[in-house]
Amino acid sequence: MFVDKAQIFIKSGKGGNGAVSFRREPFVPQGGPDGGNGGKGGDVILLADRNLRTLMDFRYKRKYEAQPGEDGRGRQQFGKDGEDLIIKVPVGTVVKDLGSGAYICDLKEDGQRFVAARGGKGGKGNVLFKNSVRQAPNFAEAGGAAREKTIELELKLIADVGLVGYPNVGKSTFLSVSTSANPKIANYHFTTITPNLGVVQLYDDSFVLADIPGLIEGASEGAGLGLDFLKHIERTKVIIHVVDVSGSEGRDPIEDFEKINAELAGYSAKLAEKPQIVAANKIDMASDENIDALRSYVEAKGLRFFTMCAPIHEGVDDILKAAYEELKKLPAEEELIVTYEPTTEEEDPDYRDIKAYFDGEKYVVEGKQLKKIFDSTNFNDAGSLRYLYNYMLKKGAIDQLIELGLEEGDIISVFDYEFEYIEE
Numbered sequence: 001m002f003v004d005k006a007q008i009f010i011k012s013g014k015g016g017n018g019a020v021s022f023r024r025e026p027f028v029p030q031g032g033p034d035g036g037n038g039g040k041g042g043d044v045i046l047l048a049d050r051n052l053r054t055l056m057d058f059r060y061k062r063k064y065e066a067q068p069g070e071d072g073r074g075r076q077q078f079g080k081d082g083e084d085l086i087i088k089v090p091v092g093t094v095v096k097d098l099g100s101g102a103y104i105c106d107l108k109e110d111g112q113r114f115v116a117a118r119g120g121k122g123g124k125g126n127v128l129f130k131n132s133v134r135q136a137p138n139f140a141e142a143g144g145a146a147r148e149k150t151i152e153l154e155l156k157l158i159a160d161v162g163l164v165g166y167p168n169v170g171k172s173t174f175l176s177v178s179t180s181a182n183p184k185i186a187n188y189h190f191t192t193i194t195p196n197l198g199v200v201q202l203y204d205d206s207f208v209l210a211d212i213p214g215l216i217e218g219a220s221e222g223a224g225l226g227l228d229f230l231k232h233i234e235r236t237k238v239i240i241h242v243v244d245v246s247g248s249e250g251r252d253p254i255e256d257f258e259k260i261n262a263e264l265a266g267y268s269a270k271l272a273e274k275p276q277i278v279a280a281n282k283i284d285m286a287s288d289e290n291i292d293a294l295r296s297y298v299e300a301k302g303l304r305f306f307t308m309c310a311p312i313h314e315g316v317d318d319i320l321k322a323a324y325e326e327l328k329k330l331p332a333e334e335e336l337i338v339t340y341e342p343t344t345e346e347e348d349p350d351y352r353d354i355k356a357y358f359d360g361e362k363y364v365v366e367g368k369q370l371k372k373i374f375d376s377t378n379f380n381d382a383g384s385l386r387y388l389y390n391y392m393l394k395k396g397a398i399d400q401l402i403e404l405g406l407e408e409g410d411i412i413s414v415f416d417y418e419f420e421y422i423e424e
């Protein structure tokens with residue numbers, strides 16, 4: 001399993017403010033209220049898309065913001081809703097909220113959506129605050145706050161097929177001609193030191209191909225970074241064993257083949273039993289005798305044998321098809337299960353709790369629901385402020401402060417707002 005990770009910052013759109021406005025009609029000094037509602041802020045939505053395979057794009061762009069809602073206007077005109085921001089991620093992306101550390105979503109299916117940050121509600125215009133006693137409300141509701149968080153996207157890639165073989169036999173070349181991956185290719189050993197992944201598109205389907213660093217004799221006892229590399233191979237389902245059939249480095253191809261298999265078996269029986277396809281590479285430099293000898297040897301073991309010249313793509317497609325066939329023969333794998341409990345703020349057990357205390361200097365009131373109301377308060381507006389104050393009164397916070405010694409003229413602090421207490 002190869003893990004691809006990215007951290008991004010997301011922010012939904014703030015809701016538009018409701019408007020305070022009154023009708024103006026000829027010969028009517030003060031018409032009725034006609035301030036429209038603000039628009040809803042845009043959501044930030046994650047969308048699973050099977051055309052994406054990695055989280056690479058998130059290395060270049062890390063900040064994502066949806067549009068705010070428009071403010072309402074007079075004549076009961078509503079503000080436009082902010083546009084949602086849709087972020088496409090590969091199928092299989094697991095989402096973690098870095099604030100709480102909890103997994104919040106597992107995007108398993110193509111087309112699955114997840115609202116990662118909901119846009120703020122549009123504020124109500126003053127027309128909605130009119131009632132039998134309040135004919136001319138001179139206040140409106142502010143739009144709901146934007147929500148922001150940093151999330152971690154994590155994609156666990158299961159490499160279906162692994163390229164295995166001695167160093168310098170052409171594994172990276174094979175990956176580069178069969179996928180869009182761009183591994184380093186050079187004529188020396190251990191050019192590849194960490195696995196590279198690519199996606200093979202075949203028959204309207206796809207599988208992940210891993211180019212695993214070359215193995216050497218003694219790898220299963222830890223020679224080189226052999227154990228690490230073998231561990232990667234163990235996670236693949238099908239092996240393409242690449243052999244330099246030209247013997248260009250002075251080794252015998254049949255011996256190469258045997259030695260690599262001995263290392264696989266030396267590491268684990270499970271590895272030795274994986275379906276294996278043999279790809280004899282560098283046929284442009286190989287003698288027919290060498291090719292035929294390896295072919296007979298491999299086929300006598302009941303394995304499928306192919307020849308190729310990777311740089312010019314010769315023989316590559318047949319090998320990919322054979323690997324695909326082997327994959328399809330395997331039983332379906334178990335699913336990765338992520339359990340998570342979505343918690344909305346209303347389900348939060350202490351959402352409605354309010355806390356009132358004296359911090360040695362001033363009186364403080366705090367609470368989660370209070371914060372929500374606070375965020376939608378229009379501080380330039382007496383009516384809106386009154387609503388906030390009445391909420392604290394109703395919740396008993398003001399009485400608690402009085403018990404603690406609150407007196408006329410003392411400062412009450414609510415989040416980043418301070419006001420003077422006036423006895424009624």
Ligand SMILES: Nc1nc2c(ncn2[C@@H]2O[C@H](COP(=O)(O)OP(=O)(O)OP(=O)(O)O)[C@@H](O)[C@H]2O)c(=O)[nH]1
Pocket residue numbers: 166167168169170171172173174184185186187188189190191192193213214281282283284285308309310311
């Ligand atoms: N003549 C010839 N050269 C090839 C062929 N395939 C690969 N090569 C060359 O062999 C060298 C090694 O190729 P790589 O693809 O880097 O080999 P690798 O197996 O990934 O090597 P490591 O990462 O070191 O394990 C490069 O110079 C390639 O151009 C082939 O079919 N014919």
Ligand SMILES: [Mg+2]
Pocket residue numbers: 171172173183184185191192211
């Ligand atoms: Mg390589």
